[in-house]
Structure formats: structure tokens, C-alpha cells
Amino acid sequence: xxxxxxxxxxxxxxxxxxxxxxxxxxxxxxxxxxxxxxxxxxxxxxxxxxxxxxxxxxxxxxxxxxxxxxxxxxxxxxxxxxxxxxxxxxxxxxxxxxxxxxxxxxxxxxxxxxxxxxxxxxxxxxxxxxxxxxxxxxxxxxxxxxxxxxxxxxxxxxxxxxxxxxxxxxxxxxxxxxxxxxxxxxxxxxxxxxxxxxxxxxxxxxxxxxxxxxxxxxxxxxxxxxxxxxxxxxxxxxxxxxxxxxxxxxxxxxxxxxxxxxxxxxxxxxxxxxxxxxxxxxxxxxxxxxxxxxxxxxxxxxxxxxxxxxxxxxxxxxxxxxxxxxxxxxxxxxxxxxxxxxxxxxxxxxxxxxxxxxxxxxxxxxxxx
Amino acid sequence: xxxxxxxxxxxxxxxxxxxxxxxxxxxxxxxxxxxxxxxxxxxxxxxxxxxxxxxxxxxxxxxxxxxxxxxxxxxxxxxxxxxxxxxxxxxxxxxxxxxxxxxxxxxxxxxxxxxxxxxxxxxxxxxxxxxxxxxxxxxxxxxxxxxxxxxxxxxxxxxxxxxxxxxxxxxxxxxxxxxxxxxxxxxxxxxxxxxxxxxxxxxxxxxxxxxxxxxxxxxxxxxxxxxxxxxxxxxxxxxxxxxxxxxxxxxxxxxxxxxxxxxxxxxxxxxxxxxxxxxxxxxxxxxxxxxxxxxxxxxxxxxxxxxxxxxxxxxxxxxxxxxxxxxx
Numbered sequence: 001x002x003x004x005x006x007x008x009x010x011x012x013x014x015x016x017x018x019x020x021x022x023x024x025x026x027x028x029x030x031x032x033x034x035x036x037x038x039x040x041x042x043x044x045x046x047x048x049x050x051x052x053x054x055x056x057x058x059x060x061x062x063x064x065x066x067x068x069x070x071x072x073x074x075x076x077x078x079x080x081x082x083x084x085x086x087x088x089x090x091x092x093x094x095x096x097x098x099x100x101x102x103x104x105x106x107x108x109x110x111x112x113x114x115x116x117x118x119x120x121x122x123x124x125x126x127x128x129x130x131x132x133x134x135x136x137x138x139x140x141x142x143x144x145x146x147x148x149x150x151x152x153x154x155x156x157x158x159x160x161x162x163x164x165x166x167x168x169x170x171x172x173x174x175x176x177x178x179x180x181x182x183x184x185x186x187x188x189x190x191x192x193x194x195x196x197x198x199x200x201x202x203x204x205x206x207x208x209x210x211x212x213x214x215x216x217x218x219x220x221x222x223x224x225x226x227x228x229x230x231x232x233x234x235x236x237x238x239x240x241x242x243x244x245x246x247x248x249x250x251x252x253x254x255x256x257x258x259x260x261x262x263x264x265x266x267x268x269x270x271x272x273x274x275x276x277x278x279x280x281x282x283x284x285x286x287x288x289x290x291x292x293x294x295x296x297x298x299x300x301x302x303x304x305x306x307x308x309x310x311x312x313x314x315x316x317x318x319x320x321x322x323x324x325x326x327x328x329x330x331x332x333x334x335x336x337x338x339x340x341x342x343x344x345x346x347x348x349x350x351x352x353x354x355x356x357x358x359x360x361x362x363x364x365x366x367x368x369x
Numbered sequence: 370x371x372x373x374x375x376x377x378x379x380x381x382x383x384x385x386x387x388x389x390x391x392x393x394x395x396x397x398x399x400x401x402x403x404x405x406x407x408x409x410x411x412x413x414x415x416x417x418x419x420x421x422x423x424x425x426x427x428x429x430x431x432x433x434x435x436x437x438x439x440x441x442x443x444x445x446x447x448x449x450x451x452x453x454x455x456x457x458x459x460x461x462x463x464x465x466x467x468x469x470x471x472x473x474x475x476x477x478x479x480x481x482x483x484x485x486x487x488x489x490x491x492x493x494x495x496x497x498x499x500x501x502x503x504x505x506x507x508x509x510x511x512x513x514x515x516x517x518x519x520x521x522x523x524x525x526x527x528x529x530x531x532x533x534x535x536x537x538x539x540x541x542x543x544x545x546x547x548x549x550x551x552x553x554x555x556x557x558x559x560x561x562x563x564x565x566x567x568x569x570x571x572x573x574x575x576x577x578x579x580x581x582x583x584x585x586x587x588x589x590x591x592x593x594x595x596x597x598x599x600x601x602x603x604x605x606x607x608x609x610x611x612x613x614x615x616x617x618x619x620x621x622x623x624x625x626x627x628x629x630x631x632x633x634x635x636x637x638x639x640x641x642x643x644x645x646x647x648x649x650x651x652x653x654x655x656x657x658x659x660x661x662x663x664x665x666x667x668x669x670x671x672x673x674x675x676x677x678x679x680x681x682x683x684x685x686x687x688x689x690x691x692x693x694x695x696x697x
Contacts, residue, residue, distance in 0.1 A: 088442075115479060116479060118476075118477050118478060118479050119478065119479035119480075119481055120478060120481050121481075122481065127445070127482065128474065128477050128478040128481075128482060130470070132465065132469050132470075135438065135465065135466060135469060135470060137438070138434065138435055138437075138438025138439045138441070138442060138466065139438060139439070139441050139442035139445065139470065140442060141438075141439050141442060142438065142439030142440060142441060142442020142443040142444075142445075142446070142450075143442035143443065143445060143446040144442070145439060145442070145443060146442065146443040146446035146447065146448045147446060149398075149424055149448075150447075168432075168434055168462070169434055169435070169438060169465075169466075172430070172432040172434050172435030172438065173435065173438065173439070175430055175432065175435065176429070176430060176432070176435050176439050179429075179430055337479075337480075338475045338476045338478075338479055338480045339475065339476055339514050339515050340475070340515065340517075340538075340539050340613075341475070341483070341538040341539055344567070344613035345613070345616065345617075346613060346614065346616065
């Protein structure tokens with residue numbers, strides 16, 4: 001039986017909190033090199049996150065949504081995809097972007113408010129980030145549907161949070177996916193809090209995974225801080241999206257149970273709405289030491305290799321920050337460049353107006369600070 | 370042998386436009402509530418299901434945000450979806466998807482992803498419909514950068530504008546004046562042709578006053594103009610595209626006549642009439658002989674049908690407005 005065909009309350013887990021393989025666990029078949037790569041990317045995402053929050057605190061970057069605690073879900077699920085598959089992110093999936101080939105520099109530029117940070121290079125199958133909640137879910141379904149109508153075999157992995165499951169677009173998207181049997185994997189990062197509102201205020205359902213049964217396909221709950229379990233479940237769901245068994249529908253709803261260690265964004269203070277004890281409890285499940293202990297136990301990692309990884313990560317994050325901060329302020333024509341394929345006359349005149357006020361006053365007079 | 374042209378009603382021209390584009394481009398799909406087997410509640414998609422099948426004429430679940438949201442994903446993936454919203458009064462659940470995503474997908478991906486989609490919606494009053502079936506809130510969409518907004522008023526233009534809208538690389542809100550879906554027929558070529566977006570049509574030449582209107586209001590405006598003929602020489606400009614606004618045509622006509630009125634059935638406050646007047650004030654102040662009249666719906670929810678005739682501008686009200694401007 002596939003990992004995903006189970007009671008949605010039966011949470012899939014492979015590693016315990018100390019990184020030991022649980023009895024009867026279904027360990028995914030991943031090479032040592034792949035496991036080390038995942039570990040390194042999780043560490044990179046964590047370090048990137050710490051530095052990004054710090055940049056915001058220093059006024060060097062705008063509001064930023066940190067991901068710490070969610071690295072296991074993000075990195076492991078993204079590894080379950082093939083190159084031609086697609087990702088539809090929300091706004092917190094910096095780790096997913098990293099795995100799929102979006103540079104850290106570009107992620108920084110986006111949160112530094114540069115329009116170019118929104119551009120996803122042509123060879124990266126990641127859709128633009130969606131800030132309004134759950135709105136990307138119908139997009140992922142539509143794209144998956146189009147892909148299937150075209151006779152392709154791609155899978156579409158769509159990320160959202162627990163708060164998104166309260167939105168109409170969650171329901172409408174999953175409903176369409178079931179009705180039209182689209183190859184979409186819905187990945188709910190249940191990190192327990194929609195800003196300050198707890199999961200219990202989002203739904204009276206015992207799990208989020210069980211909502212899938214209302215749409216006619218499987219829902220599965222996984223320990224989102226266990227990278228091996230996340231990989232296993234996502235891989236099975238992606239394979240089912242491509243090749244469903246007889247009588248099976250392609251979509252799956254994955255509820256990855258996890259925790260965000262930090263704030264929703266740098267604009268809120270989580271100490272106002274949750275206890276320090278709660279955070280400490282969840283920190284025991286931290287996906288990074290868990291995978292590290294597993295790999296050390298298998299003699300795949302040792303102190304030397306971990307130190308080397310740390311050095312590489314430090315350099316890479318520093319380099320990304322340096323590059324992003326060295327980017328010059330974009331020209332105002334960037335605002336007008338991509339509103340329509342061609343620029344309507346009214347817009348052209350507004351652009352000319354911007355240029356004329358720059359000429360008259362100079363940038364120094366127009367720009368703050 | 371197929372006829373070279375046919376006398377079609379406006380709604381038949383919608384169907385004909387969809388048909389010719391679906392034949393030409395297999396990426397074009399029609400989707401929405403009742404568009405398939407039923408052929409649309411107004412028959413705008415009649416027989417398309419039989420000809421193109423369920424994967425191109427798609428009966429969807431009843432969910433406006435889902436219809437437009439999935440269409441956005443399809444469009445971004447290279448298809449040309451044409452989602453139908455059954456009545457404009459039901460478009461609001463999809464409003465978020467239209468303004469938050471369709472309108473800005475090109476901008477927020479710096480051109481990597483686009484949304485070549487046409488959202489069709491019958492709009493406007495006058496057909497004795499229930500509540501929420503008579504709205505004309507085009508200004509909400511015109512206000513949103515990244516969208517194009519098109520309203521035809523004749524069968525010929527309907528097919529040509531719809532063809533242009535489907536081929537357009539950007540999202541288009543295509544509002545169909547259901548009051549005149551079947552009001553008259555006009556010769557419509559069987560072959561495909563385009564009426565370009567962004568260009569107004571002067572429906573009647575005149576020298577005394579320019580009256581700007583679109584969609585279902587074009588006919589009572591022309592009727593008013595005829596009624597005033599001999600006394601006041603009225604020029605009627607049918608905007609056809611509301612976004613991007615055909616500013617050149619608006620200004621040119623005004624500079625010829627020096628007086629203007631705007632006729633729309635949407636509420637007055639914040640309606641497109643205000644934008645047209647502001648444009649004239651910015652561009653042609655020195656030509657202005659009189660305040661511009663607005664002949665519009667009222668700032669009330671659209672009434673139930675026993676009173677809708679008082680709400681909608683018709684020829685008598687339009688005549689009075691024109692006189693006010695001319696006799697200032």
C-alpha cells in the first residue's frame with residue numbers, strides 16, 4: 001500500500017526526534033549524496049533566514065517572512081519533484097526556491113523591494129510568489145489541468161499555510177482538482193499559526209488532511225519536521241499525480257505538521273500570542289539536528305564534513321547579500337515596463353512625467369534617505 | 370458552402386466569435402457554469418460543446434473564483450481560456466483573482482508569465498432580471514492597471530472585438546450588453562476579423578455636442594440624437610474599449626464640438642463619466658463651452674425590476690441632458 005493511502009489522522013513519520021529511524025518506518029530510497037545535499041540546503045536556508053531577519057532589523061531590507069523550523073518540509077518536498085514539474089509557492093518558500101534553482105540574491109532583491117526580484121528565470125519552473133492567501137491554489141490547479149489537457153506528465157506542487165485552508169480559494173481549487181482530476185499536489189505547511197490565530201481557530205476538523213476526503217482524493221498527514229517522511233510522502237503523491245492507480249484520483253492533500261520558530265513576518269511579535277514553552281517544545285523536533293544525527297549515525301557526516309558545510313554556507317549567504325546590496329536602485333521605467341505587453345499612451349505619458357520631474361528636481365530631492 | 374456573412378444578433382455574434390477562434394486555435398477553451406451542454410444561459414456558447422467536446426467547452430463547478438483562478442493557471446501555462454461569469458453581478462467572488470492576479474501577473478513576474486484570458490460577463494439592466502443580475506460596475510475594472518475592458522454595442526463589433534480580445538496577450542474583461550443581446554440583427558462576416566481594441570467609433574457625426582457612451586446605452590443615445598436632429602446636431606461616440614481609454618477620439622470630438630455629455634448606466638459617483646470629464650478638463654479646457662453633463666444611473670443599488678426603467682437612462686433623459694449642456 002502506498003504511504004498516502006491511510007487514515008488522514010495517522011501521521012507519517014520516519015525519524016524520531018533524535019534522528020533515529022522508527023520501527024517499521026518506510027525509509028525513502030535516497031543516495032547519501034542526495035541526503036547530504038538536502039542537509040546542506042536545510043542549513044543554508046536556516047542561515048539565510050537568520051541573516052535576512054537581521055538585515056531587516058538593521059533597516060537593510062523590508063518586511064521578511066522567516067521560514068526557520070520549516071526547512072524539512074520545504075527542502076525535502078522540493079526534492080521529490082522532477083525537473084519538468086512545477087512549484088506554485090506562497091511567500092515563505094525561499095527554501096523551495098533554492099532547491100529549484102532560484103538564487104538567494106533574487107529572493108533578497110524581492111524582499112528589498114526591487115522589481116527584478118520578482119523575475120523567475122525561464123529555466124526555473126517556479127510560479128511567481130502569491131501574497132494573498134490561498135489564491136495560488138486555483139492557479140496551480142489550472143496549470144496542472146492545462147498540462148494534462150496537453151498530454152504532458154508533469155506534477156504541480158502547490159504550497160500554502162494552515163490559514164489558507166479557511167479561504168474559499170482552497171475549497172474551490174481542491175474541488176476543481178478532484179472534479180477534473182488534475183495532477184496537483186497540495187502541500188499545506190501547517191505551522192500552527194496564521195499570524196496570531198491558532199490552527200484551532202481555522203477549523204474544527206481534527207486534521208487538515210481529512211479535508212481531502214470532501215473532494216474525493218487522499219489526504220495525508222506527515223511530520224513536517226521529519227525530512228525523510230516529507231520526502232517519502234511527497235514523492236508518492238507526485239508519482240500518483242503522474243500515474244494514478246486504477247480508480248485513484250491524481251490529486252493529494254499533504255498536511256505537513258510543523259512549526260515556525262520565528263514571527264510570521266518581521267512585522268509581528270510572536271511573544272504576544274504564544275508561549276515560549278510552546279516554541280521550546282517544538283524546537284525539540286527541529287528538522288536540522290534530526291537529519292544531522294541520522295546522517296552522523298550512518299557515518300555519512302562527521303565533524304569535519306559539517307564544518308566544511310558550515311563554511312560553504314556562510315560564504316554563500318554573505319556573497320548573496322553582498323551581490324543584492326550592490327544592485328543599484330532600479331530605474332522608474334521598471335514600474336511601467338510590464339503592465340501590458342505594449343505600453344498604452346496614457347502610461348507612456350505618465351512615464352514621461354516621471355522623467356520630467358526627475359529632470360526638474362533631481363533624484364536626491366525625490367528620494368527619501 | 371458557408372455563407373460569407375449572416376444577419377446575426379449580438380449574442381449570436383458572441384457565439385460566432387468564439388466559434389471562429391476555437392476553430393483557428395486549439396488552445397482556446399471556454400469554461401464556466403452551464404456553458405457546455407446547456408450552451409450558456411443566454412445561448413452564447415450554443416452547440417460549441419457538441420463540436421469541440423468537453424475538454425474545450427468545460428462545464429465547471431459553480432465557483433466564480435475557481436473558474437477565473439484556474440483560468441489564470443491555464444493562461445499562464447500557455448492556453449487561451451475564456452471563462453464566462455454568468456452575470457456581472459456575480460463577478461465579485463472572482464474579483465480578487467482578477468485584480469490581484471490576472472491584472473498583475475505580467476508585472477509581478479516581469480513578463481515571464483502572462484495571462485491571455487478573456488473574462489466574459491453579460492452586464493447591465495433592463496431585462497426584468499432578479500437582484501444581482503443587472504450590475505454594470507465596469508469602472509472597478511477600468512481602475513485596475515493591467516486589465517483591458519471592452520464593451521461592444523453592435524453584432525459586427527462584438528465578433529471583431531471578441532476576436533481581438535482572445536488574441537490579445539493581456540487579460541481582457543469583455544462585458545456584453547445583455548439588454549441588446551437580441552434587440553436587432555446586423556451583417557456579420559463568417560470569416561474571422563478583428564476590430565482593434567482601444568479605438569472608439571463615431572456612430573453619428575455632429576457639430577454641436579459630443580455624447581460619449583458605450584454598450585447598451587449607445588442605442589438610446591442615438592435615438593435621443595435623432596430626436597434632437599434639426600435642433601441640435603449631436604455627435605455620438607461609442608467608446609467600445611473602456612481601458613485603455615480611447616483618449617484621442619474623446620478629445621478630438623470635443624475639440625470639434627466644445628460641449629459634451631456622458632451617458633452610462635452605472636452609478637454616477639466614481640463612474641467612468643468622471644474620468645472622461647477629467648480627461649477633457651486636462652486636455653481640452655480651452656475648448657470647453659459648458660459644463661459636461663453626466664446622464665447616468667443613480668448612486669443606489671440597482672433596483673428591482675418594477676423601477677428599473679426610472680434608473681436606466683433612456684432617450685428622454687438623455688435628450689434633457691444634452692439640452693442642458695447646449696443651453697448653458
